[in-house]
Structures are given as C-alpha cells and as structure tokens.
Amino acid sequence: MDGVTGQFICTEPSPGNHGPVRVRNTYHFAYEDGTPYFPVGTTCYAWIHQGEELEKQTLETLKKTPFNKLRFCVFPKHYLFNENEPVYHPFEGSLSEGWDFSRFNTRFFQHLEQRVGDLLEMGIEADIILFHPYDRWGYATMDAAVDERYLRYVVARLAAYRNVWWSLANEYDFMSAKTMDDWDRFFRIVQESDPYNHLRSIHNGKRFYDHSKPWVTHVSIQHQRMDFSDIAKWRKQFKKPIVIDECGYEGNAPYGWGNLPPQELVRRHWEGLSRGAYVGHGETYLHPKDVLWWSKGGVLYRKSPERIAFMRRILEEGSAEGLEPIDFGYDVACAGRKDEYYLVYFGVHQPALRSLNLPEGHKYNIDVIHTWGMMINTLEGTFQGKVEIKLPGKPYIALRIRSAKEKPPD
Numbered sequence: 001m002d003g004v005t006g007q008f009i010c011t012e013p014s015p016g017n018h019g020p021v022r023v024r025n026t027y028h029f030a031y032e033d034g035t036p037y038f039p040v041g042t043t044c045y046a047w048i049h050q051g052e053e054l055e056k057q058t059l060e061t062l063k064k065t066p067f068n069k070l071r072f073c074v075f076p077k078h079y080l081f082n083e084n085e086p087v088y089h090p091f092e093g094s095l096s097e098g099w100d101f102s103r104f105n106t107r108f109f110q111h112l113e114q115r116v117g118d119l120l121e122m123g124i125e126a127d128i129i130l131f132h133p134y135d136r137w138g139y140a141t142m143d144a145a146v147d148e149r150y151l152r153y154v155v156a157r158l159a160a161y162r163n164v165w166w167s168l169a170n171e172y173d174f175m176s177a178k179t180m181d182d183w184d185r186f187f188r189i190v191q192e193s194d195p196y197n198h199l200r201s202i203h204n205g206k207r208f209y210d211h212s213k214p215w216v217t218h219v220s221i222q223h224q225r226m227d228f229s230d231i232a233k234w235r236k237q238f239k240k241p242i243v244i245d246e247c248g249y250e251g252n253a254p255y256g257w258g259n260l261p262p263q264e265l266v267r268r269h270w271e272g273l274s275r276g277a278y279v280g281h282g283e284t285y286l287h288p289k290d291v292l293w294w295s296k297g298g299v300l301y302r303k304s305p306e307r308i309a310f311m312r313r314i315l316e317e318g319s320a321e322g323l324e325p326i327d328f329g330y331d332v333a334c335a336g337r338k339d340e341y342y343l344v345y346f347g348v349h350q351p352a353l354r355s356l357n358l359p360e361g362h363k364y365n366i367d368v369i370h371t372w373g374m375m376i377n378t379l380e381g382t383f384q385g386k387v388e389i390k391l392p393g394k395p396y397i398a399l400r401i402r403s404a405k406e407k408p409p410d
Contacts, residue, residue, distance in 0.1 A: 058297030251284030
C-alpha cells in the first residue's frame, strides 16, 4: 500500500438509510438519525451454511415476514437436526488434515458479507453470533491468539455494514474452554476494533453474564419459562434494553424448547412487550430433510408470524419513545406512557367484564384487541375515571387505551 492515495466524498444518506441502531431512552432503540426501531426478531442459527438454493429460499421467506432482526452464527453448527457439512469453512485446510488458523478462507468471509448485505437491502438487522458451543471442527476451542485474530478480522470485515449487531456468543456458559475473563476480553476486543460502535450483547444458557458491564449495550436473554415477571427485575438490575432472544420455539420437536403451540409463542411476545421487553421468534417443526427454520432457514409453516406482524403494527402505532411498564392491576401486564397511552394484556385469562380506574382529568378512547384473531374493536364514546367495560370472555385479549386528544390511526 506504500504510496497509494485516494479520496472519498461524503453524501447525504440514501433513501431508507437511517444509520445503525443505537440504544435510546435507556430501555429502547432507535436508528442513528432518531427514527424509532422496535426489534421483532427471529433466529436461523446456521442458515448461511446451507448452500445457495436454501439460503435464497430463506431470504425470500424473510421478505414476507414482520422480522426486522435475524440472529445467526458465523461458525457452522453441529447439533440436533443440523449435522450437514457447511459449504465453506472460515480457515484454510480441512477437518481431516487440520486447519491452518493463521490463514482465513476469504471465500467464507465474502459469502458472509454477501448475506449481511442481503439482509441490509431488506431492512433487517444482522445479529451476528461470534462464538457458540455446538461444534465438531475445533472452532469452539481455538487458543487465545487465534480467538483474538478471528475477532479483529471479522469486525474489520463487517463493521462497515450499518445493520450489524455483535452477539459475543450463543449460550456462552456452555463453552467450557472459555473463562469469564475470556468473555470480558472478547468484549473489549470487539469494542476496541469497531470504529462504529455497533450494539453488543451475549446470550446465556443457564447462567447470566453480568450485563451491567460497560461494554454490554443491551441484554440478550434465553428465558423459556411461561412467567415473564422477572423482566421488571432485569430492567432495574441492568438499566438496559431487555431482548428475550430465545423464549422457546413454536414447533413439534421432541424437546421442551422446541414444541410450543403457536398461541403460546404469540402470548409470550405480547406478555414480554406488555412488561417492557422485546421478544424473539423461532420455529422448529420437524422436516423429512431436517430443514428446521430455527437452524437452517427455508420456509415457515405455521401462523405465529402473521400474529407477530399484527403485534408489530400495534407497537409501532404506540409511543415512538417506547413503552414503559405501568402498574395497572395485579392481574394484568401493562406498558405505555403515563396518562397518555396504555397497552393492557390479559394473556390466558378471559374476563367478560372489567373495571378500570383511569387517571382523573383525562378522557380516553378504548380499543379491544383480539391478539390471536387480529381484530380491533373500538368502543363507542370516550371514558374517564372509574368505568366498567364488557370484554369478549376469551383468552389473548388486550386493551389499547389512548388519550382522546390523540387522533387514532386509520
């Protein structure tokens, strides 16, 4: 490069380019230019390792979904329903003859860049998982020098893409070859190597990382229990956005993590939203060729995505500042903006009648939202103070209560 010179010109952003996503208002997100961003993510861990035909099919499927964030791994994955050999490997060499960890396979990283660029064109954030434990090639047990060289290299190649998020690991605590000091060091390497300061997180198996550490920008959680009441504790403890990237998967796999009915997955999305967090999707329906969305991508088979799209619409019609948890009764989840906006979720409960104590001195419009049926019924008139309203007596109902000063969207 000695003696090589050049120039570049800075221009206004192209249409639709809002810049990278940043943390906003402590618990929420927005693009660099201030445009609100509400993460509605899904997971396809190993989709970039499946070959052109299946990867193109995954991209075509994503175009028809509400998902604006995709979690996936850099390294290939060896796990249940995912035992095929990847098309490319990140290092020169082979499993049989050994890897040359000093030489990166540029074809692998060119392919990775292509897929990140494909997502960028679709407006989807690439939540890139840098390490994971499900490995038969030796990538989970590389030594410290190789780990650092790999991290600096992948950050140098991908940091210029505005849709990149860094996830240090999937189930970091299942990687027995790494210590907590290693994870702290990895965070610092990524932070120091990335001139654009992309979002950084780490995903747990059974044990949380200390998300309060300064290099963590948001909390990425695996939490597969039905009870989401811990969200309040996590918000108070970490004071960062809470993203439950893995809440269990819709499907019929023979394991508890992969056989939720679609109604339950959608309920968990609404429950998390109504308690001040963001929840991720995944699908694990058995397939004769083991093409499960959660790992390989392909197509989606059930009906939770369209219900999640409906939820995303409700979310984006709410406050641009993000919804905050509000005490609206011991038996419901509620998020909103005090005196202005309330989203009340009843979950599996099915009341036919409900008393509400609305803030005094304000008038409100009330919508009854059928979250599974994807219908909105607006109640006639305005409401204030203590009122009693009739409800459908069915599960999965929400109320949207908005200041009557606000004009409801068309």
